[in-house]
Amino acid sequence: MSNRAVTYGGVLLAAGVGYYFYQAGGDPKVAQKKAEADATKISNDIQKQLPGSGKEAQKDAEVAGQQISSKVNELARDAKSEANKVDAKLDQYRKDAGQQLDSAAKSAQKNTNAAIDSFDKNVTEGAEKAKKGVSSWFGGSK
Template sequence: MSRALKIGGGIAAVGAGYYFYQAGGDPKAAQKRFEADAAKLKHDAKNDAPSKGTEIRKDAEVLAADAGKEADRLAAQARDGTHKVDQKLEEYRARAEKGIDQSLKTTGTELNKAVDAFDKNVEKGAEKAKSGISSWFGGSK
């Protein structure tokens, strides 16, 4: 008895795995596929016309579940594409910001050099003027 139970459980697990795999990992789609196959088996066993409507309805549910899964996949793909665009824009912004910072740093350095050179020229000119004025009044230097 216990062995038959284990074998039956193993067959059920394999069957569930098959439907889960066929549905691409979507449990609702797997359930719809199982129900559609069960309706087809029922129809084949009875071979009567009234079950044909049930079979068609179950097939439509499978198609709807598959369409929903595909819509979810496409939406996820669109979100990934948007995320990639956002990443590229952020990279461009960071690169531009780095370039601006480097330009400002270079400009600041060049400005400081120019101010220092100007100060030196002004000091030299002031020393020359001071020595020239002092010589007029008889002072040294």
Template sequence: MSRSRVPLLIGGTAAAGIGYYLYTAGGDGKVAQKQAEADAHKLSSKVKGELPGRGQEAQKDAEVLGRQAGAKIDSALSKTEAELARAKAEAQAYTKDARDATLKKIDEFDKKVENEASKAKSGISSWFGGK
């Protein structure tokens, strides 16, 4: 059967760490514990110090990024609004042109129908003795 060797490696590493601190402390358990705590504190403060976005520096960076993002959004919004206004004006102009052309065609059709109707009326009237 295949078993995981991870617990064995973790245990060996822990034993080696304990052995190191006991050796450097000269075999005194309390001194070794204090050294391990001091090293852990140094490592923790070093890691915290190197993390991006700490303290007021992170707040200033966030404010700058927020302003930049806001400016980009405002710019994009104003461009979009300008394009919408232009498209609206074009659509209104197209609608007006189409309406005018349609009304012109309707007027032409009405005039043609009236002319043909008057011709037909005069033709029918002539059958019955009218002009």
């Protein structure tokens, strides 16, 4: 049962972080500020509802705000790390694609040159045969 609770808690936390990143347009600093503002607002609302716990509730809210802030910072670092990994993979894919294109271009050039050489050889042989045939009409021995 506790495993399920941890899973649901993680999903809710991820959804909350995603919500703040979405609202902030992907800027982690803005998302952090919004999360802190919301945490402060929620703690103030809770503080108003608790009788006689003004200073204690305020301290608890500050601790909760700091915990939320540290969690948002941690998630932002993780997101940046993942983004850097994705960028590295994309760079590797670009390099691999470039190498494959260079290889294909060299292969195509090699095949084209071989075809041109073959064509030139056939034309030269055909020209020599035609020259011999024409020379024989006029009495040439070549």
